[in-house]
Amino acid sequence: MHMADALISPVVGAAAWAATAGAVGHSSRKLREELDGHRIPLMGVLGAFIFAAQMVNFTIPATGSSGHLGGGLILAALLGPQAAFLTLASVLTVQALFFADGGLLALGCNILNLGFFPCFVAYPFIYRKIAGGHMKRWRITTGALAGAVAGLQLGALGVVLETWLSGISELPLRTFLFLMQPIHLAIGLVEGLATAAVVLFVVKARPEILRETEPATGPALSPRALAAVFLGAAIVLGGGVSYFASVRPDGLEWALSRISGPGAPGSTAGEVHDIAGDLQDRTAVLPDYGFREGGRREPAAATDGTPDGSATGAGKAVSGLVGGLLTLLIAGAAGFFLKRRHNAAARGGPAGS
Amino acid sequence: MGRIERHFQDIGYLDTLAGQDTAVHRLDPRAKLVTTLAFIATVVSFGKYEISSLIPFLFYPLYLLAAGNLPAGYVFRKVLLVSPFAVLVGIFNPLLDQEIHIRIGALALSGGWVSFVSILMRFTLTVGAAMTFVAVTGFNTVCMALERLGAPRFFAIQLLFLYRYLFVLVEEATAMVRARSLRVFNGRGMGLPAYGSLMGHLLLRTLDRAQRIHSAMWCRGFDGSVRVMRPLSFGRREFAFVLGWVAFFAVMRFFNLPSYLGSTLSEFMR
Amino acid sequence: MSHHIVEARDLHFTYPDGTQVLRGITFRITHGESVAIVGANGAGKSTLLLHLNGYLRPVSGELRVGDSPLTRENLRMVRRAVGLVFQDPDDQLFMPTVFDDVAFGPLNLGLPPEEVTKKVEAALQVVGALHLKDRPPYRLSGGEKRAVAIATVLSMSPDILVMDEPTSNLDPRARRTLIELLKGFQHTKIIATHDLDMVMDLCRRTLVIREGRIIADGPTERIMRDGQLLASSNLEIPLGLRGCPVCGEGTG
Structure with a gap:
């Protein structure tokens, strides 16, 4: 459930990046203060462990499906919240760069959803409250289950809100929530079970490992700092959204026109068409590039029915199609040419020497 | 596991x-x-019904592909294969937004289909650009760049370590999974108890390894900060690269080249 | 002052969990010697090696490198003088490329960049791995990894080379190459190993450790022929010293 670049708007992406950068900076500073050197390799290797863990599955009884360790909570239990957060951020960065899981712009969202919530909310406020410092089986299991479920629910909520705020997907908020939250309840339970199984093993085999991290951690983020982070994100988001709304009022207009229906004054298919292209319409290199029926130009707004309006739309669509193909051809040819030249140079190089 | x-x-x-x-x-x-970040930001800044004006943006990944001598087929397949999430979410658009948006002759396209195609386009562009960027840069160098651009050093170094030990740990995990699968019969042994123990062992081995790495670092004078000698130089070529492409993105953002070409062409044919 | 001498006086070491590993180790290794440390698994070899450059501190007893006892003040000097090569090169090669890895030590010593480059290239040249300079460590074969791991230590110009199982996991040819390489070194060498044939090739002197104590210290030739002593440490007489099973000739 990685957020993808294709689904988010720049404002949401940038806001999440800003929030994430803040959290990464905060964690790095915090860790530098208490740095004892051995954390660097430890975090790196545990990050790699999270990758490796994702290739090991177990069967979930009576369902026939399988699950694996997700990472957030177990890292927090082993490393404490800040180090775990940084480690997860690294894992997600590698995934974004190599597996194209998510994307570069969505990276901020993903680190927030999958790193921030488990490390700074689920771990300190749920897992530690239930299981912290205890070596009892039921406490660890309950804590891991509750922590994992909470972390994933928050993460899923993050995905839904970010997608909804971006407005690229048509899914209504409620439907999307209804789809995402239950799925992640199941995923959370599986993750909780896996986390508990591994923690319990460690408790039995080498309890000192967990005990080492427990006292050092302290409160990761005070409730007040946590509130400040959320508030900050809300302000950035709110500000960004309203800024965009104000520079592009037709976005709102379009939304209103959809509510009031296609027959409403001031909204024709032709206008509706180009919500984003409007900017370029106004900067007006070529104000109107629709088909000109019989050479006579008819402003779309002046026509009384949709057919003509959509004819203009069709004109745009056709010229868009043709032009698109043309651009593609040019791009392809340019690439081909560059590559040929490169290969020729590569062949010429060794031969010449 | 595959x-x-x-x-x-x-x-x-x-x-x-x-x-x-x-x-x-x-x-x-x-x-x-x-440049790649600017590219992605520009691409996602388009409205959700935009298709044609996104096309010129293919130039950038295609340029990296060609100039970086990357195998086009491989990159293309990769882009097609990855991350179904965007497609999964996007596929709802045609169902939910059925208002007719464009007519081309008898063919009527709903807004949902248009925005779905737009999502696919964005997806191809952003993923394609990120992938070609990594393929012409290399992960370690990306980390250096991140650090020089202001990411905390601690974070950058940690990324390098993660990447280095990815190879070691994935190999270890693969070996363990293989060893387990050879002794699993009728699905017995695949359950949670065995899993907990297997992962637990892998975890303990990982922690021991971290300890050994730390001692190896210590033995060579490690004092808490990792030093890397990698002179980077941001010269005229770099400036030209960034400025050139960002200017291209800016122009393409506000000027719909395909539409212009198309209308000129249809004008010409008339 | 010569750093080539290592002397241990009654070293004791116990891990925090209570496992007693070293129970009174005493030896003196002088300039240019090549000494093998052999013993069963868990006899305390690796733990002893980690004491030689001060990574682990003995619970009691003293370690001297050069003329002075190891203290907090000269720790830095000792770390440079005693180069420790780990058993698993994957633990030793943690940097992004071979070059970065070999440069890690010199950079930490605070050398200027030009000198670092010179040292790195010289060290790689010695182990015959200069062509691997820009490769990431996970792209190396077992033998190459081992060679580079040695170079990471050589680049700090150590006086004493300490190696943990240098020939484990190597194919016979890579093992031979490594032995020849080590033969060429002028350093004082201390090698912990189970590979007694290599010991025959490389080391004039052998220490046998059992349960944290030295049970034999003497010329390799003599110790390797003492079947009873070796057997008590889970070791066997090296193949090179056994009679040929086919023709019956040999010194066994």
Whole structure:
């Protein structure tokens, strides 16, 4: 459930990046203060462990499906919240760069959803409250289950809100929530079970490992700092959204026109068409590039029915199609040419020497 | 299990590609990172019904592909294969937004289909750009760039370590999974108890390894900060690269080249 | 002042969990010597090696490197003088490329960049791995990894080379190459190993450790022929010293 670049708007992406950068900076500073050197390799290797863990599955009884360790909570239990957060951020960065899981712009969202919530909310406020410092089986299991479920629910909520705020997907908020939250309840339970199984093993085999991290951690983020982070994100988001709304009022207009229906004054298919292209319409290199029926130009707004309006739309669509193909051809040819030249140079190089 | 293993091999392959020596490979990684981010930001800033004006943006990944001597087929397949999430969410658009948006002759396209195609376009562009960027830069160099651009050093170093030990740990995990699968019969042994113990062992081995690495670092004078000698230079070529592409993105953002070409062409044919 | 001398006086070491590993180790290794440390698994070899450059501190007893006892003040000097090569090169090669890894030590010593480059290239040249300079460590074969791991230590110009199982996991040819390489070194060498044939090739002197104590210290030739002593440490007489099973000739 990685957020993808294709689904988010720049404002949401940038806001999440800003929030994430803040959290990464905060964690790095915090860790530098208490740095004892051995954390660097430890975090790196545990990050790699999270990758490796994702290739090991177990069967979930009576369902026939399988699950694996997700990472957030177990890292927090082993490393404490800040180090775990940084480690997860690294894992997600590698995934974004190599597996194209998510994307570069969505990276901020993903680190927030999958790193921030488990490390700074689920771990300190749920897992530690239930299981912290205890070596009892039921406490660890309950804590891991509750922590994992909470972390994933928050993460899923993050995905839904970010997608909804971006407005690229048509899914209504409620439907999307209804789809995402239950799925992640199941995923959370599986993750909780896996986390508990591994923690319990460690408790039995080498309890000192967990005990080492427990006292050092302290409160990761005070409730007040946590509130400040959320508030900050809300302000950035709110500000960004309203800024965009104000520079592009037709976005709102379009939304209103959809509510009031296609027959409403001031909204024709032709206008509706180009919500984003409007900017370029106004900067007006070529104000109107629709088909000109019989050479006579008819402003779309002046026509009384949709057919003509959509004819203009069709004109745009056709010229868009043709032009698109043309651009593609040019791009392809340019690439081909560059590559040929490169290969020729590569062949010429060794031969010449 | 196949997916991660395949990914893992891909990492190795991307690394090999990044090891080439072309003009784009030689560019300072910061220039490529900044340009790629600008590219992605521009692409996602388009309205959700935009298709044609996104097309010129193919130039950038195609340029990296060609100038970086990358195998087009491989990159293309990768882009097609990855991350179904965008497609999964996007596929709802045609169902939910059925208002007719464009008519071409008898063919009527709903807004939902248009925005779905737009999502696919964005997806191709952003993923394609990120992938070609890594393939002409290499992960370690990306980390250097991140650090030089202001990411905390601690974070950058930690990324390097993660990447280095990815290869070691994935191999260990693969061996363990293989050993388990050889002794699993009728699905027995695949359950949670065995899993907990297997992962627990892997975890303990991982922690021991971290300890050994730390001692190896200590023995060579490690004092808490990792020093890397990698002179980066942001010269005229880098400036030209960044400015050139960002200018291109800006122009293409506000000027719909395909539409212009198309209308000129239809004008011409008339 | 010569750093080539290592002397241990009654070293004792116990891990925090209570496992007693070293129970009174005493030896003196002088300039240019090549000494093998052999013993069963868990006899305390690796733990002893980690004491030689001060990574682990003895619970009691003293370690001297050069003319002075190891203290907090000269720790830095000792770390440079005693180069420790780990058993698993994957633990030793943690940096992104071979070059970065070999440069890690010199950079930490605070050398200027030009000198670092010179040292790195010289060290790689010695182990015959200069062509691997820009490769990431995970792209190396077992033998190459081992060679580079040695170079990471050589680049700090150590006086004493300490190696943990240098020939484990190597194919016979890579093992031979490594032995020849080590033969060429002028350093004082201390090698912990189970590979007694290599010991025959490389080391004039052998220490046998059992349960944290030295049970034999003497010329390799003599110790390797003492079947009873070796057997008590889970070791066997090296193949090179056994009679040929086919023709019956040999010194066994």
